[in-house]
Amino acid sequence: MGSESRVRVLKRSAEKNCYFLTQEGCHLPFARRPLICRLYPYTYTSNGILGIDRSCPISREQEWQSILDHLDMPADRALEWLTLLYDEVAQH
Numbered sequence: 001m002g003s004e005s006r007v008r009v010l011k012r013s014a015e016k017n018c019y020f021l022t023q024e025g026c027h028l029p030f031a032r033r034p035l036i037c038r039l040y041p042y043t044y045t046s047n048g049i050l051g052i053d054r055s056c057p058i059s060r061e062q063e064w065q066s067i068l069d070h071l072d073m074p075a076d077r078a079l080e081w082l083t084l085l086y087d088e089v090a091q092h
C-alpha cells in the first residue's frame with residue numbers, strides 16, 4: 001500500500017478514545033484542535049454550513065446560534081475553518 005493511500009487519524013487511547021480527551025473534556029486549546037473538531041457541532045458540505053448536528057444537546061435550544069456565538073464559534077468563523085479544511089483536503 002503506497003503512502004498516498006494512508007488515512008490520518010488522531011491517536012487513540014487504549015480505550016479507543018481520542019488521545020486528547022480527558023475527564024474535563026478536550027485537552028487541546030481550541031486554536032490547536034483539528035479543524036474537524038473546531039467545526040463540531042456544525043454540519044456542512046464543501047459548499048458551506050448546513051446547520052447543527054441534532055445529536056448535540058444545544059441543538060434543542062432555540063438560541064443555539066447565540067450559544068455558539070457566545071462560545072466564540074460563530075458561523076462566519078466556522079466558514080473560515082471549513083474553507084481551511086477543504087483546502088487541506090484538496091492538498092492531500
Ligand code: SF4
Binds near residue numbers: 010
Ligand atoms: S475535540 Fe478533537 S482533539 Fe479534542 S478530544 Fe475531541 S476528538 Fe480529540
